[in-house]
Amino acid sequence: MKQQSAVLAQIREMILQGRLAPGERLSEASVADLLGLSRTPVRQALPVLAREGLLVESGARGFAVRGFTFREVLEAVELRGILEGHAARKIAERGAPRGFVRSLRECIVDGDEILASGKLTGEGARAYGVMNGRFHALIVTEAAQTFLSDTLARIHGIPFADPAVIVFDRRDAAQMFADLAYAHRQHREIVDALDHGEGARVEALLREHVNTQKRSMNLDRSDDAGSESSDNRIVAFRR
Secondary structure, eight states, X not given: OHHHHHHHHHHHHHHHTTSSOTTOEEOHHHHHHXXXXXXHHHHHHHHHHHHHTSEEEOSTTOEEEOOXXXXXXXXXXXXXXXXXXXXXXXXXXXXXXXXXXXXXXXXHHHHHHHHTTSSOOHHHHHHHHHHHHHHHHHHHHHHTOHHHHHHXXXXXXXXXXXXXXOOOOGGGHHHXXXXXXXXXXXXXXXXXXXXXXXXXXXXXXXXXXXXXXXXXXXXXXXXXXXXXGXXXXXXXXXX
16 A cells, blocks of 8 residues: 555656646556556556546557646636635534544644654655645535535546645755645644634635746746746746
């Protein structure tokens, strides 16, 4: 299971950092050779990446790297913030259950431990992604709104939009650590607002929360967002 998780993370990072190009066909054999591994963990990883939206089926038992645009990713991330903000507001207005708040605070403790060293590694980034995915999933689940949950599940199929997917950038690990540390401080404010029943505030916090992600991924460039270039395919996680 640990090897499968590591292989999944390796392939995901290669796609999101542009080392595997949009449209490039991937087979079990080619990826296994590239990573110097057996085919079994690769065979298990490729369908998972297809469910995440990073791959599409291509030919018999093969996959290809999905092409996606700047605008698609930007819209998906922004819409996630709107929907999660709405979900959190509903929870706060009816009163956040004690067990729910406790689970969120446990996520914060886990995040504190991941970031305690003051630096970030690939393993740390993956652990943060697991925690981050759990944090956001708790809010969506507690809201108990089926249409909202289904819509968010579709949004998570857009690369970069799933809060559980954190791609480690070795070129700028210090800035990535700073981005995650800031986002994690926002987590604490989100939980406090939920705990105090501050519906409007928690909604605003979650909308702002995705702006941190947009900045860290260089998605907040106003010159690109409104230009023709926003329709170009993007393949790099960071600047």
